Amino acid sequence: MSARVARAAWARCWGVGCHRRASRLPVPPLGNAGVAELLRDAAAVEDAPWEAAARRTPGQCSVLLFPGQGSQVVGMARGLLRYPRVRELYAAAQRVLGYDLLELSLRGPQEALERTVHCQPAVFVASLAAVEKLHHLQPEAIENCVAAAGFSVGEFAALVFAGAMEFSEGLYAVKIRAEAMQEASEAVPSGMLSVLGKPQSKFNFACLEAREHCKSLGIENPVCEVANYLFPDCRVISGHLEALQFLQKNSSRYHFRRTKMLPVSGGFHTRLMEPAVEPLTQVLKTIDFKEPLVSVHSNVHGNKYTHPKHIQKLLVKQLVSPVKWEQTIRAIYERKKGTEFPKTFEVGPGKQLGAVLKSCNLQAWKSYSHVEVLEADEAQDL
Numbered sequence: 001m002s003a004r005v006a007r008a009a010w011a012r013c014w015g016v017g018c019h020r021r022a023s024r025l026p027v028p029p030l031g032n033a034g035v036a037e038l039l040r041d042a043a044a045v046e047d048a049p050w051e052a053a054a055r056r057t058p059g060q061c062s063v064l065l066f067p068g069q070g071s072q073v074v075g076m077a078r079g080l081l082r083y084p085r086v087r088e089l090y091a092a093a094q095r096v097l098g099y100d101l102l103e104l105s106l107r108g109p110q111e112a113l114e115r116t117v118h119c120q121p122a123v124f125v126a127s128l129a130a131v132e133k134l135h136h137l138q139p140e141a142i143e144n145c146v147a148a149a150g151f152s153v154g155e156f157a158a159l160v161f162a163g164a165m166e167f168s169e170g171l172y173a174v175k176i177r178a179e180a181m182q183e184a185s186e187a188v189p190s191g192m193l194s195v196l197g198k199p200q201s202k203f204n205f206a207c208l209e210a211r212e213h214c215k216s217l218g219i220e221n222p223v224c225e226v227a228n229y230l231f232p233d234c235r236v237i238s239g240h241l242e243a244l245q246f247l248q249k250n251s252s253r254y255h256f257r258r259t260k261m262l263p264v265s266g267g268f269h270t271r272l273m274e275p276a277v278e279p280l281t282q283v284l285k286t287i288d289f290k291e292p293l294v295s296v297h298s299n300v301h302g303n304k305y306t307h308p309k310h311i312q313k314l315l316v317k318q319l320v321s322p323v324k325w326e327q328t329i330r331a332i333y334e335r336k337k338g339t340e341f342p343k344t345f346e347v348g349p350g351k352q353l354g355a356v357l358k359s360c361n362l363q364a365w366k367s368y369s370h371v372e373v374l375e376a377d378e379a380q381d382l
Helices: 003-012 033-044 049-054 086-097 101-107 110-114 116-137 139-143 154-161 167-187 203-216 241-249 271-284 309-319 325-333 352-360
Strands: 062-066 145-150 190-196 224-231 234-240 258-261 295-297 343-347 368-371
Touching (some): 062 154, 062 352, 154 295, 167 271, 190 224, 203 224, 203 241, 224 352, 343 352
Parallel strands (some): 062 343, 145 295
8 A cells, every 4th residue: 555645534534635424423614625635646646656665775765653641741733723724623623522622621620621522622633733843844744654553542533634534523533432431530549650669670470479368358249450561571551459559568568660650540451441342442443543544553452453454442542442553563663673663753742653753763763853733933833
């Protein structure tokens, strides 16, 4: 598949140049003529993708990484509003969500923005708005994109970027997902603990002992397990709050160098999220998924999607399964010695995925850039 067709994929999420039997949800109006022409040009070369691919060296290719919940910060989107279609994107989001997401993103309050029900849509929209900024400043980054991956809710943004579903479809699915996860979180006091360990750290054994501790407190069927594989010796553990507190108190016993509670409201990517499975399943059934026009990697196993029919199943499974980000990075950047690495762009709030990339693959990180969403000063961008 020609990476240049990524432009056509980006058109799809706006409903430009590809009119499917589409969603009943509101879609943004078309962008200006210059953007539309650029996107139509991409569609025009779709018939000869391999010729375009043959002209690109690995170092000319690009990868887009979409952050997840926890990256949100008041003020995000401030550095995006000058770019074409970004305000239209937020206007469309307001119609889907029923509230002013731009106002919340720009001015908070932080406590409201950090609620799962708000921060997942906020990160999703900010990330796609950052793609629009990248498209404006470095169109070749979109033209030459060969792969995309998103962390947790970021996977929905990656799939929209790649044309697998439309913007409004993806946002509505994120809305339902966030509401269901918020409700599941409120049912059981739970959370997520970031743990930086050592080679001798035994994460699974630590989780087992934390579960035993919970049982001693009278908690039935306690949950404490690895929820995110970030990079070697670094994991995020999800579960009952009592289990996470036990791990923090006894961190030296398990050779943990550092532990930190994450700003999320629940034990995500564990069976504590099982109540959210059915609502998400039902909304995803209404979406006619298309084949991604650039490779998108699934959080569940780290490999790229091979067929549209797998998308619904894996997005649901992701809710109750660990995010295998370390495995995803390995799959994207694995190459023969001496082969150039692609340019990597983190599109969305925060630079966490860049920090993880640095710890996973230093050589790949040397070609990393972040698309700033906070500041309007272009000198600080890219």
